[in-house]
Amino acid sequence: MDLLIVDTLDAEVTQWLESRHSVRYAPELALDSREFRSALYNVRAVILPSSVPFGAKTLPFAPLMRAVGRVNGGAENIDADACMRAGIEVVRSATATAQAEAEFMIGALLSMLRRVPIAGTDGMLVGRELGAATVGLIGMPPAARAMASMLGGFGCRVIGYEPSLHASDGVWDRWKVAPMPLRELIETSDALAVQLSYFTRYQGLLGERLLPYCKPHQVMVSVSHSGVFDERSLADVLASGRMAAAWLDSLEPGALDEGRPLHGAGNLQITPRLGSTTRESRLRSAWAVARRIDELLMATPVAPNEFRPTSPGEPLDLAAEPESP
Numbered sequence: 001m002d003l004l005i006v007d008t009l010d011a012e013v014t015q016w017l018e019s020r021h022s023v024r025y026a027p028e029l030a031l032d033s034r035e036f037r038s039a040l041y042n043v044r045a046v047i048l049p050s051s052v053p054f055g056a057k058t059l060p061f062a063p064l065m066r067a068v069g070r071v072n073g074g075a076e077n078i079d080a081d082a083c084m085r086a087g088i089e090v091v092r093s094a095t096a097t098a099q100a101e102a103e104f105m106i107g108a109l110l111s112m113l114r115r116v117p118i119a120g121t122d123g124m125l126v127g128r129e130l131g132a133a134t135v136g137l138i139g140m141p142p143a144a145r146a147m148a149s150m151l152g153g154f155g156c157r158v159i160g161y162e163p164s165l166h167a168s169d170g171v172w173d174r175w176k177v178a179p180m181p182l183r184e185l186i187e188t189s190d191a192l193a194v195q196l197s198y199f200t201r202y203q204g205l206l207g208e209r210l211l212p213y214c215k216p217h218q219v220m221v222s223v224s225h226s227g228v229f230d231e232r233s234l235a236d237v238l239a240s241g242r243m244a245a246a247w248l249d250s251l252e253p254g255a256l257d258e259g260r261p262l263h264g265a266g267n268l269q270i271t272p273r274l275g276s277t278t279r280e281s282r283l284r285s286a287w288a289v290a291r292r293i294d295e296l297l298m299a300t301p302v303a304p305n306e307f308r309p310t311s312p313g314e315p316l317d318l319a320a321e322p323e324s325p
Helices: 011-018 027-031 033-038 080-085 098-115 142-154 171-175 182-188 231-240 279-299
Strands: 003-005 023-025 045-048 067-070 089-091 134-138 157-161 191-194 218-222 243-248 268-270
Touching: 003 011, 011 023, 011 279, 027 033, 045 279, 067 279, 080 089, 089 279, 098 142, 098 191, 098 218, 098 243, 098 279, 134 142, 134 182, 142 157, 142 171, 157 182, 231 243
Parallel strands: 003 023, 003 045, 045 067, 067 089, 134 157, 134 191, 191 218, 218 243, 243 268
Antiparallel strands: none
């Protein structure tokens, strides 16, 4: 079988794939890890929902695998290093969710600035306007370009930090974002938009060395993996009021449980990955993943004797010679 689809895709995308490849559509396998692994044996590509991991423990069940697709959600539970060593491409769209994430972050900043008031010059508690704010972008993925363009329409000053981009890189000018060191950006920004791609080396990056120095009354929205934050440091700046409000669109399970630093934080809002999930972004992402998987399957056709399907319980002697006619 060419392709196993465990995610729920739009019918037109599934039908297009079925017209070009042998496909099994089985979203129920997301709830049964044993059956899922058993289904991988003769499969060359798979499209998985964000709830299903794929890594070193799964690879022995997928000897023919060439591609693992993820349409929605992050890829934190796909072991990219293990896949690379096995010659498996992790297929995701880098740009399909950019517009959706940019709109989400701007909406979150508008909401927080208005509903978390601060004292005006006359002592009255009032909201703030996004157009008067300096907005700091931490991370410069494709969504940052869309966001910078929208923020320009509001009249914002936009500054940015990206560890993989030198300050002299032309992308800063093209996107109309002023590069700035991370600490200076945090000290300067009225609003932060965190969209840093997650790597283990960034675990707790936004912690005690940076967050206590945030600009007073700052608001922050993040679509990054919550691992980039140190929980205690974030809880402290929220509790002290130095950071007026934060909105995380991804938070690890249990982080709000009693006994954890963020438990009971009234000025922290959590949403379950809403930023990247819109009707339009899902369709763009599904088509991007489907077309790339189609390219990979077409480029690596199955050798005639590479494998054959077997029925459950049927013995298979891989060393046996084919019978003579």
